Every structure is written in C-alpha cells, then in structure tokens.
Amino acid sequence: MTDLNTNQKKYDPNNLIDAVTARLALKNDAAVARALKVEAPIIEKVRSNKLPLGGYLLMRLRELTGMSVNDLQDLMGDRRRKFRMNVRPARANIN
Structure with a gap:
C-alpha cells in the first residue's frame, strides 16, 4: 500500500x-x-x-522570473491552484 502523502512536498516558501x-x-x-x-x-x-505568499507576490514573481505560476507554486510545495487578490477599494479622504 502506497502512502499518497509521502510524495507531496511540505509547504515551504523559503524554497x-x-x-x-x-x-x-x-x-x-x-x-x-x-x-x-x-x-x-x-x-x-x-x-x-x-504571512502567506498571496496572489500579488506570486504574479510579481512570475513577471520577474518568467516562470509559470504552477512552477512557482511547486517550488514552495503549494498545491492551491486558485488565488484571491486582496484588493480593497481606496478610501476617500474626507476632511
């Protein structure tokens, strides 16, 4: 019997x-x-x-390295395939 978890990398953004x-x-x-x-x-x-490595940093890394998002995720052992961008509307500065 093969343990499916043995082939999976542990999440490590340091890699x-x-x-x-x-x-x-x-x-x-x-x-x-x-x-x-x-x-x-x-x-x-x-x-x-x-702090999790979110969508913004992942996209900047893709732009800088030319590597695919999947390759970048694989390097850190991340199996997620969807990211949510943390975009907040700008606050109006009302004085």
Missing part, C-alpha cells in the same frame, strides 16, 4: 524565495524585496510563515 534569489542573482532578501517592490519585512514574514 521559492531561495530559488528566485539564485535565478535573479540577488544577494539577499532585501534585494528580493526591492525587485518585488515590497518592503523587506514582507519577505521576512513570508519566510517565517507569518
């Missing part, structure tokens, strides 16, 4: 960030953050699983 760092020849997470146009603590939170 993806490390692969992107190498592919883009970047030095560190701060350089990755600059390339993604996000603040450095975002990458730190993604690495420590305090």
